[in-house]
Every structure is written in C-alpha cells, then in structure tokens.
Amino acid sequence: MDYNPSNWFWIVGGDESRFWSSAAAAYVDALPGGAGVTRISSEDELNNVLAAYGLPGPIVRVPTSVSARQFKLQLLAAGLLDQVEAFVASQSRAVQIAYEYSGSFVRTEPMMTAGFAALGLGEAEVDAFFVAAAML
Secondary structure: OOOOHHHOEEEEOHHHOOEOOHHHHHHOOOOOOOOOEEEEOOHHHHHHHHHHOOOOOOOOOOOOEEEHHHHHHHHHHOOOHHHHHHHHHOOOHHHHHHHHHOOEEEOOOHHHHHHHHHOOOOHHHHHHHHHHHHOO
C-alpha cells in the first residue's frame, strides 16, 4: 500500500470516531472507543497503534465488488487476463455480454464464482484478488 499524504488518516476514538480515506475503513472495527487521536502515515505505525491496544492487525476487508476497470486491470496484473477472456469466449452469450458490459464485478455473483472455480482459485485467492483490485 502506498502511504503518501493523500492516504494518511486520523482515528478519533470515543463517540466521535471518524476515519478519513479509504485506507482507514479497513480498521474501523478494530480500534476501541477510547483510542484518542492518532495520525498514521505508514503500515508500521498502524501496527504499532494496534499493538499498543492489544489488537491483531491490520484487518483487511474484502470488497464485495470492484469496478470493471479495477477487475480487468487486476486480471492483467495477476497474469489471468488471457485465460479469463478465453474462458468467457467459451461461455454463453449472456456471460459474454455480462463480462463485456458490466460496470462492476460482484464477488458473490454466480457467474463470478463459477469463473473463479474454473480457474482453480480458492476462496482465499479470490479474496486476495478483490482486495488487490480495489487498490487499483
């Protein structure tokens, strides 16, 4: 994960918990209410904060969907694009249309689960794929 100033976030504990930036959303459930105010600018710093409160970390949330751009760029990055496009070409016209024209890809859709199973990817690998795609 890239930690530049635009990715920094602040955690305000107590009744006014606020999390700034998409990176912070992954940790919203982990920190206790009385955490105070913390500015975190690196993954090491985040791990230190979590350790100070006796929390495991970091927690990664798997997105339920990603944009078509994110999905296809992650296929390319993972070396799966050609294999997936060959698989899609062998499927029904409905699957081909869904792949070509979908604005987003939902992790739990039956076509998605069938496609990932055909690629031989397990649940943990699919989760990792969606987490990586969401960062693109």
